[in-house]
Amino acid sequence: xxxxxxxxxxxxxxxxxxxxxxxxxxxxxxxxxxxxxxxxxxxxxxxxxxxxxxxxxxxxxxxxxxxxxxxxxxxxxxxxxxxxxxxxxxxxxxxxxxxxxxxxxxxxxxxxxxxxxxxxxxxxxx
Numbered sequence: 001x002x003x004x005x006x007x008x009x010x011x012x013x014x015x016x017x018x019x020x021x022x023x024x025x026x027x028x029x030x031x032x033x034x035x036x037x038x039x040x041x042x043x044x045x046x047x048x049x050x051x052x053x054x055x056x057x058x059x060x061x062x063x064x065x066x067x068x069x070x071x072x073x074x075x076x077x078x079x080x081x082x083x084x085x086x087x088x089x090x091x092x093x094x095x096x097x098x099x100x101x102x103x104x105x106x107x108x109x110x111x112x113x114x115x116x117x118x119x120x121x122x123x124x125x126x
Contacts, residue, residue: 009120022095038091054103
């Protein structure tokens with residue numbers, strides 16, 4: 001059974017940092033593209049970042065220079081390091097997984113992911 005469990009969310013002041021983790025179980029983690037998305041109240045889910053099976057990262061323009069995405073295939077975990085947080089980063093953050101045969105492939109479209117975690121709340125106060 002595929003399972004994704006996010007952790008690391010919380011309340012932080014503007015300018016602060018958080019690191020989100022997403023632990024995967026029930027499948028061969030290294031065969032999957034991993035992604036992070038977020039959804040704020042009243043808004044559509046939006047792409048934050050993705051990392052290929054081989055570790056190639058790709059981030060949304062809105063978070064480039066502030067966020068970093070990485071994965072540890074030995075630990076079946078993907079991370080989202082968030083620095084210089086802004087109030088507009090407030091949202092529920094979800095990790096997602098998609099099987100891929102291509103080690104260098106990344107995906108930024110939510111509809112192309114098959115599995116999702118339950119989400120973790122990130123709140124940035126001004």
